[in-house]
Amino acid sequence: xxxxxxxxxxxxxxxxxxxxxxxxxxxxxxxxxxxxxxxxxxxxxxxxxxxxxxxxxxxxxxxxxxxxxxxxxxxxxxxxxxxxxxxxxxxxxxxxxxxxxxxxxxxxxxxxxxxxxxxxxxxxxxxxxxxxxxxxxxxxxxxxxxxxxxxxxxxxxxxxxxxxxxxxxxxxxxxxxxxxxxxxxxxxxxxxxxxxxxxxxxxxxxxxxxxxxxxxxxxxxxxxxxxxxxxxxxxxxxxxxxxxxxxxxxxxxxxxxxxxxxxxxxxxxxxxxxxxxxxxxxxxxxxxxxxxxxxxxxxxxxxxxxxxxxxxxxxxxxxxxxxxxxxxxxxxxxxxxxxxxxxxxxxxxxxxxxxxxxxxxxxxxxxxxxxxxxxxxxxxxxx
Numbered sequence: 001x002x003x004x005x006x007x008x009x010x011x012x013x014x015x016x017x018x019x020x021x022x023x024x025x026x027x028x029x030x031x032x033x034x035x036x037x038x039x040x041x042x043x044x045x046x047x048x049x050x051x052x053x054x055x056x057x058x059x060x061x062x063x064x065x066x067x068x069x070x071x072x073x074x075x076x077x078x079x080x081x082x083x084x085x086x087x088x089x090x091x092x093x094x095x096x097x098x099x100x101x102x103x104x105x106x107x108x109x110x111x112x113x114x115x116x117x118x119x120x121x122x123x124x125x126x127x128x129x130x131x132x133x134x135x136x137x138x139x140x141x142x143x144x145x146x147x148x149x150x151x152x153x154x155x156x157x158x159x160x161x162x163x164x165x166x167x168x169x170x171x172x173x174x175x176x177x178x179x180x181x182x183x184x185x186x187x188x189x190x191x192x193x194x195x196x197x198x199x200x201x202x203x204x205x206x207x208x209x210x211x212x213x214x215x216x217x218x219x220x221x222x223x224x225x226x227x228x229x230x231x232x233x234x235x236x237x238x239x240x241x242x243x244x245x246x247x248x249x250x251x252x253x254x255x256x257x258x259x260x261x262x263x264x265x266x267x268x269x270x271x272x273x274x275x276x277x278x279x280x281x282x283x284x285x286x287x288x289x290x291x292x293x294x295x296x297x298x299x300x301x302x303x304x305x306x307x308x309x310x311x312x313x314x315x316x317x318x319x320x321x322x323x324x325x326x327x328x329x330x331x332x333x334x335x336x337x338x339x340x341x342x343x344x345x346x347x348x349x350x351x352x353x354x355x356x357x358x359x360x361x362x363x364x365x366x367x368x369x370x371x372x373x374x375x376x377x378x379x380x381x382x383x
Contacts, residue, residue, distance in 0.1 A: 039088040183362060186222035228258040256273060
């Protein structure tokens, strides 16, 4: 059985059926799932799921009762009462002769599904990717290694990326670095990114993405936009050599942001913005790039003092990114807004609005709870 656990929406999906849980129900299930097969007493569950709170033992029983009721439609997923000991989550183990789906061994189908995921990734349709991933059991295919990790990143499951050993840390490290960069000040992240590149800690494709794209925003938001602009020519050269055409719109948008922060001449910024809006986005109307561009355009308008139109563009961009289903990209745009506004303060109400949205997004992803663990992993890799 394949379970898809969505920590953003407190949902569990299996066999095409989705269960919606309350936050504490989800926390209890998630803890049991991470420790599947182990038995925990009420006291242990209270300590792990309700830390710093003062519930009674009956609280555990009530939550177990509700969980069992909600999970009942998912055949074989069971929370057992171990008499005299406590509770344990059990997953079904099919008999070798049962549950064998012929298409799982079909290489042509495997390649077709990977191509489909790749296409959704290109168009920035995160929700489409998530829907497809949740239908593995029904459609009879197995998600390959790359997308099994990438899907967790798309839905912003920092908990999974940080704590799951199903995928080696080497395959998760780039995504953890992205979250690290989006939750610390740019001044803190810049030396980390430079050291990661110098030590070549990432597998080649991730290393390449960091050095041609990720680092651009880090320089810009750390108050060094000229370094970002100097590096852009290198990024375009690599793209030409490796035929990474899909990166062009993202790099051009990052270049546009660097010009906005650097205070480049208006005609230069306007020309670049026109190339993106009326050129690239017409040819490649990808949700990810459309949303990101709207946000950067809003920041440019705000620098010109056009607060009303700026806010409209910012909100439109964030709405598109929310619709795309790419949780880290929406966080990225909020991070851009918060840090540019810190350098060039807009009206106070506008600044507070997006700072609150940014903090809400951090809470939704669970950054406050997971920050210490994330920091520890990054420090360990840099040591």
